[in-house]
Amino acid sequence: MLLVATDLGAALTAVLLAAPGWGWALVLGVAMIGIRVAARLYRRRLWLSYYHDLPRSITSAAATFGLVAALAVVLGEHDSAIRAIGVTVGLFFLIGALPRAAVFQISRWARRRFGRGERTIVLGTGSLGVDLARSMLDMPEFGLLPTGFIDPSPPAHGTDLPLPLLTGTLDEAITAERTGVVVLAYTNATDAQIVDAAITAHSRGATILTVPRMWELYSDSADIERLRGYPLVRLATAPTERPSWWIKRGLDSLLAAIALVLLSPMLVAAAIAVVAESGRPILFRQDRVGLDGRIFPLLKLRSMRPVDEVESQTRWNIAGDPRIGPVGRVLRRTSIDELPQLWNILRGDMSLVGPRPERPGFVAEFSQVHDRYWARHRVPAGLTGLAQVNGLRGDTSIADRCRYDNYYIANWSLWLDLKIILLTTREVVRSGQH
Structure with missing residues (x-):
């Protein structure tokens, strides 16, 4: 944080001295800090050395000037504006050099003197x-x-x-x-x-x-x-330790709430159809394993006649079961039966995207057989996941699902979540056309 504060102070001083105009000052400020973030100049580190980071710092300054100057040329600015941009970037680099080196020096001293580690x-x-x-x-x-x-x-x-x-x-x-x-x-x-x-x-x-x-x-x-x-x-x-994870959680809650409101007519119609075909209850609750092995009740629209608890927790797949009527088949084929899990997401039991949750008995069994199946529970379970958009649904390979889920956790990003949501939407549309 001290390095960020140092660079913000250097950027403000450079803008005031070079006076590129407030519009360009804002653009330059965002570009100077943003490119340094992308260059990992604010990363956590063991080796606190100004000279070690100097080549990366020079490259960042050159990239900032090149990017903003190119924008100025495209917008038809005069040479004086481009010169002001260059002077601002140069001053930013020179003004920030000494304070940045001082931050490294003081931090090294504090670690030695006070055992700050x-x-x-x-x-x-x-x-x-x-x-x-x-x-x-x-x-x-x-x-x-x-x-x-x-x-x-x-x-x-x-x-x-x-x-x-x-x-x-x-x-x-x-x-x-x-x-x-x-x-x-x-x-x-x-x-x-x-x-x-x-x-x-x-x-x-x-x-x-x-x-x-x-x-x-x-x-x-x-x-x-x-x-x-x-x-x-x-x-x-870990994904759950990054600031962007809080953005994911906020988007989960917001999108789940919006989806519940927009899809409420469909959910009501589906509930009426379930009652008409096989009576109550409308919702089906089943224990599943989520983040850090915690068990939560997963919600679904019931797609077949009621079963006892033992069968619910121990039967792997109900595809082809004669108790599934026409309504149940439609609900399962279109994944409408999964929509009540939006409430699980709103409660914090699940996320929109993550490894699909499994029942406790099967988690214990698969963890004994498949390498690192247990590691899937490092993040919350999801309504959809990378394994599912790659065709691993129903009676498919557990080892393959495990591999995809752990890949998802190791490579998690907001963009990967968006990609999986888009692929899921495509699959749902395709299934509804058959």
């Missing part, structure tokens, strides 16, 4: 993990405060650990140690163990830094930190 667990007690832990202790200016090791394999006999070996699972240790960062430095672990550890840390909201295999060949980038020459790849934070 994030509590860190190191996974791995081999030479790599031990060396990294000692580096963190010797160089607190990198902002990592190691609290202990975790390793499924006992350390080699005679290994001198600079920190205690923590007991219990990683999940338990993150909570007990109030951990903000997990460093993956296994030397003998399998790929599956490393991935499972990363997903666990991810689901607990911890920052994940991992030493890549063949780390000697890695060059610097915005996602790679350096600790005494070791490259540490910073993995993306």
